[in-house]
Amino acid sequence: MTKELDYTRNNRRDFDKGKLEDGISDNPMLLFKSWYQDAFEKNATDPHAVVLGTVNKDNKPSSRIVYMRDMLEEGYVIYTNYLSRKGTEITENPHVSMLFYWDVLERQVRIEGLIEKIDPLISDDYFNARPRLSQIGAWASEQSTKIPGRETLEERVEFFEKKYPNDVPRPPHWGGLIIKPTYYEFWQGRPGRLHDRICYQENGDKWEQYRIAP
C-alpha cells in the first residue's frame, strides 16, 4: 500500500458535535431549513453546494456539484444548462438525488425526488440578477460538449460580448430546475459510528418518519 493510501486508511476521527432526536419535526423541509441555517451560521464553505445525482436512460448514474439557489415550498431550485449532460439525463429520467454535507456540523442530508423545469419568469429574474460575465458565459459555454481547446470558449465569449453590448437576454437553454422531494434522510455523526439517521418518506399528503440503523 502506498503512503497516501496508508494515510487514508488510518485517518480516523470520531463524530461528536450533536445528536438527532426522534420526532424532531413533522416537516422535513423545516428541519432542512434549520440545518441549512446552522451550516450558514457556522460558516460552512458553500453551505448551498449540493451533489446532484442523475441516472441516464441506460441506468448509469452520474453526479456533480451544483449550487442550490432557492428553497420554495414545493422544492429546491438549481440553475444550469438544459442541454448539458445532467440536462439530457433528467429529460430521460427525472428521478434525482441531492446530497448536502456540512463538515463543520458533521451532518449530511440526502434528498430524493423528481426534477422539472421552473417557470421561465423565475429563471428570467434570476438570470437578470447574475453578473454580466456569468450571463455571457451561459451563451458561450455549450456545457458538457467537447471543445478543441480553451480558445474556442474564449472566442465564443468575445463573440457574445459583441453580440450583446448592453443587456444580455437569458438563453432559452439555460434556466432553473426544481427538485420536488419524496424522501429525506438527516444524518448526524455520533461517536463510535453509531450515527443518528432520521428519514422522511412521502406517503400521500403526509411524511412518514422513521429511524434507520447507522
Ligand SMILES: Cc1cc2nc3c(=O)[nH]c(=O)nc-3n(C[C@H](O)[C@H](O)[C@H](O)COP(=O)(O)O)c2cc1C
Ligand atoms: C462548488 C461548485 C458549484 C457549482 N455550481 C454549479 C451550478 O450551480 N450550476 C451548474 O450548472 N454547474 C455548477 N457547477 C459545475 C458542475 O459541477 C458541472 O461541472 C457542470 O454543471 C456540468 O455537469 P454535467 O456535465 O454533468 O451536466 C459547480 C461546480 C462546483 C465545484
